[in-house]
Amino acid sequence: MSRLTITDLHASVITEDGDTPILRGVSLVVESGTTNAIMGPNGSGKSTLAYVIAGHPKYTVTSGSIDLDGQDVLAMSVDERARAGLFLAMQYPVEIPGVSVSNFLRTSITALKGEAPKLRTWTKDMKEAMADLQMDPGFATRNVNEGFSGGEKKRHEILQLGLMQPKIAVLDETDSGLDVDALKIVSEGVNRFKESSDAGLLLITHYTRILRYIKPDVVHVFVDGRIVATGGPELADVLESDGYETYTAAARA
Amino acid sequence: MRAPTVAPATDLAPRIYSREIGDFDVPKGREEEWRFAPIRKLSSFFEPENWGSVGISGEHDATVEYVEISDPRLSQSWMPTDRPSAIARAQATHAVLVTIAKESVHSSPIVVNLKNAGENNYLHVEVHAGPFSKSQVVLIHDTTGNVSGSMLSILGDQAELTMLSVIDADTAVMQHVHWFTEVGRDANFLGLSITLGGGVIRTVPTLTYRAPGGKGQILGAFLLTGDQFQEHRMLVDHTQPHCVSNVIYKGALSGEGAHSVWIGDVLVRREAVGIETYELNRNLLLTDGPRADSVPNLELETGDVLSAGHASATGRFDDEQLFYLQSRGIPESVARQLVVRGFFVDVLSKIDDPDLSGSLMRRIESKLGIIDHE
Ligand SMILES: Nc1ncnc2c1ncn2[C@@H]1O[C@H](COP(=O)(O)OP(=O)(O)OP(=O)(O)O)[C@@H](O)[C@H]1O
Ligand SMILES: [Mg+2]
Numbered sequence: 001m002s003r004l005t006i007t008d009l010h011a012s013v014i015t016e017d018g019d020t021p022i023l024r025g026v027s028l029v030v031e032s033g034t035t036n037a038i039m040g041p042n043g044s045g046k047s048t049l050a051y052v053i054a055g056h057p058k059y060t061v062t063s064g065s066i067d068l069d070g071q072d073v074l075a076m077s078v079d080e081r082a083r084a085g086l087f088l089a090m091q092y093p094v095e096i097p098g099v100s101v102s103n104f105l106r107t108s109i110t111a112l113k114g115e116a117p118k119l120r121t122w123t124k125d126m127k128e129a130m131a132d133l134q135m136d137p138g139f140a141t142r143n144v145n146e147g148f149s150g151g152e153k154k155r156h157e158i159l160q161l162g163l164m165q166p167k168i169a170v171l172d173e174t175d176s177g178l179d180v181d182a183l184k185i186v187s188e189g190v191n192r193f194k195e196s197s198d199a200g201l202l203l204i205t206h207y208t209r210i211l212r213y214i215k216p217d218v219v220h221v222f223v224d225g226r227i228v229a230t231g232g233p234e235l236a237d238v239l240e241s242d243g244y245e246t247y248t249a250a251a252r253a
Numbered sequence: 254m255r256a257p258t259v260a261p262a263t264d265l266a267p268r269i270y271s272r273e274i275g276d277f278d279v280p281k282g283r284e285e286e287w288r289f290a291p292i293r294k295l296s297s298f299f300e301p302e303n304w305g306s307v308g309i310s311g312e313h314d315a316t317v318e319y320v321e322i323s324d325p326r327l328s329q330s331w332m333p334t335d336r337p338s339a340i341a342r343a344q345a346t347h348a349v350l351v352t353i354a355k356e357s358v359h360s361s362p363i364v365v366n367l368k369n370a371g372e373n374n375y376l377h378v379e380v381h382a383g384p385f386s387k388s389q390v391v392l393i394h395d396t397t398g399n400v401s402g403s404m405l406s407i408l409g410d411q412a413e414l415t416m417l418s419v420i421d422a423d424t425a426v427m428q429h430v431h432w433f434t435e436v437g438r439d440a441n442f443l444g445l446s447i448t449l450g451g452g453v454i455r456t457v458p459t460l461t462y463r464a465p466g467g468k469g470q471i472l473g474a475f476l477l478t479g480d481q482f483q484e485h486r487m488l489v490d491h492t493q494p495h496c497v498s499n500v501i502y503k504g505a506l507s508g509e510g511a512h513s514v515w516i517g518d519v520l521v522r523r524e525a526v527g528i529e530t531y532e533l534n535r536n537l538l539l540t541d542g543p544r545a546d547s548v549p550n551l552e553l554e555t556g557d558v559l560s561a562g563h564a565s566a567t568g569r570f571d572d573e574q575l576f577y578l579q580s581r582g583i584p585e586s587v588a589r590q591l592v593v594r595g596f597f598v599d600v601l602s603k604i605d606d607p608d609l610s611g612s613l614m615r616r617i618e619s620k621l622g623i624i625d626h627e
Binding site: 056077083098144 | 580
């Protein structure tokens with residue numbers, strides 16, 4: 001049983017012209033076994049929240065706290081956070097020239113587990129996980145994200161989710177750029193992970209489409225750097241028909 | 254006195270080919286080819302001296318000989334193209350000659366450990382790969398002593414030669430090395446130029462073709478730390494039809510005063526129809542301070558080519574890559590190691606000998622402070 005607790009989080013993006021505040025008081029709890037959707041308009045700060053949880057150096061936390069089962073997440077380095085059980089499936093996964101997917105995954109698993117996986121079972125596990133996501137076995141020898149299509153990058157993120165088995169996973173717009181078939185495959189991957197583990201999910205999305213495949217327990221509306229409304233799955237349907245207009249207007253007022 | 258051969262004017266090819274020192278003026282630093290070089294530091298390379306000749310040390314293959322410079326088997330047609338190379342050819346007393354017999358196939362690399370005679374040295378090395386032969390030659394340069402001279406790789410028809418030249422000199426050392434390669438009909442050359450250290454290192458690789466159908470690749474990996482200077486000034490001279498050239502140079506720089514220069518001149522002459530050429534230089538700046546100049550030049554005298562391209566980029570160590578790797582639990586030092594290995598992989602993976610490529614990679618990592626042991 002794990003719990004990620006975010007309390008009154010304020011954070012800024014560091015730019016050459018100074019720091020710009022983006023997160024303006026985010027409070028949120030993600031528990032094992034629950035799926036929490038965060039929905040909000042473009043530029044509202046959803047990715048910023050995801051990056052701040054993961055510890056991206058481009059952002060600075062000005063106040064508030066992030067706690068994972070009593071541990072101070074903000075005091076940890078990026079890799080310590082991952083080893084503590086946090087995972088971020090990125091909206092824009094990064095290309096790493098010259099580093100193969102299999103080498104990358106193996107290095108990561110070794111770091112997370114504290115020992116290198118047994119070669120034979122590892123190769124088999126990786127192959128199966130790739131087959132589940134209908135990824136060509138050839139991906140293992142390609143360089144990380146290099147020349148991957150948008151959909152292939154997202155499958156690769158979900159492949160990692162399944163192999164790394166985090167306690168709490170943040171999925172940042174895993175649905176964007178996917179056609180319906182790819183969305184189904186990726187969603188099935190996420191659902192398999194949910195069933196096989198007790199992880200808590202924070203699902204960041206712009207559209208309700210993915211929520212037809214991955215059922216949320218809680219839906220948060222995120223506008224202008226904070227959560228402005230929280231409800232059950234039915235809130236997603238309201239957003240689907242009405243959009244964010246009422247919330248953004250209220251935020252402007 | 255013989256008149257120097259004067260080549261038709263192009264911007265890229267050398268203007269003079271000659272063994273007469275007097276045919277070349279002392280560089281002043283304003284000339285295009287010398288404008289980046291630390292002329293004053295190199296001044297002793299511009300006047301003939303009585304330096305010893307670079308020899309060989311340790312065990313070596315029977316194909317490797319240390320010969321008098323007058324040995325008739327040494328190339329008679331090759332001509333120096335600048336003052337230091339003319340001086341070195343004139344003043345050297347001996348040469349290292351590697352002769353790969355016609356049709357012979359060498360499955361393991363021929364390793365040549367070069368041994369300097371003293372503080373200052375002239376270098377002359379020739380590798381002759383006979384027709385239809387297949388071989389790999391590894392030249393390890395000495396770590397101490399200044400060196401000026403030339404290496405020649407001459408490939409017979411359909412010869413396959415991989416030649417690796419490793420310079421990992423002390424910081425006080427200056428080296429000025431031409432590397433001339435002539436590819437025979439349908440022959441295949443892979444040159445690997447690895448430069449991991451030295452105070453002032455200037456390499457001048459030239460790749461050219463004696464007959465149609467040849468393929469030449471030159472891959473370079475270089476590393477600068479502290480206030481080292483390196484210039485890699487290459488010329489691919491497409492003189493024959495239906496040949497292929499491919500050049501990749503990757504440099505990593507760290508340290509306040511490090512300065513690298515890469516000049517990639519590719520000249521496709523009118524008769525060189527149907528060729529393919531590509532050249533790339535990428536530099537990775539690991540800290541603030543270093544400077545990397547990168548100048549690709551492509552001169553096409555014919556439009557009738559299959560492909561001709563070049564690319565050049567210099568960038569900072571990418572924080573986004575580090576973040577991505579670290580967010581997967583990988584500690585920062587391991588993440589840096591992965592990124593640097595990935596950066597050099599397209600050069601170092603071409604080295605067939607895993608022990609050698611592994612030890613070069615470890616040397617790179619320890620010099621960059623990524624790992625603390627050799
Ligand atoms: N490096 C940066 N420099 C300047 N502003 C930035 C930077 N990164 C993010 N921002 C700004 O922060 C705000 C929030 O961006 P963020 O990417 O978190 O939004 P988002 O909700 O994820 O949007 P989207 O739905 O488009 O993914 C935006 O106004 C964005 O322009
Ligand atoms: Mg976003």
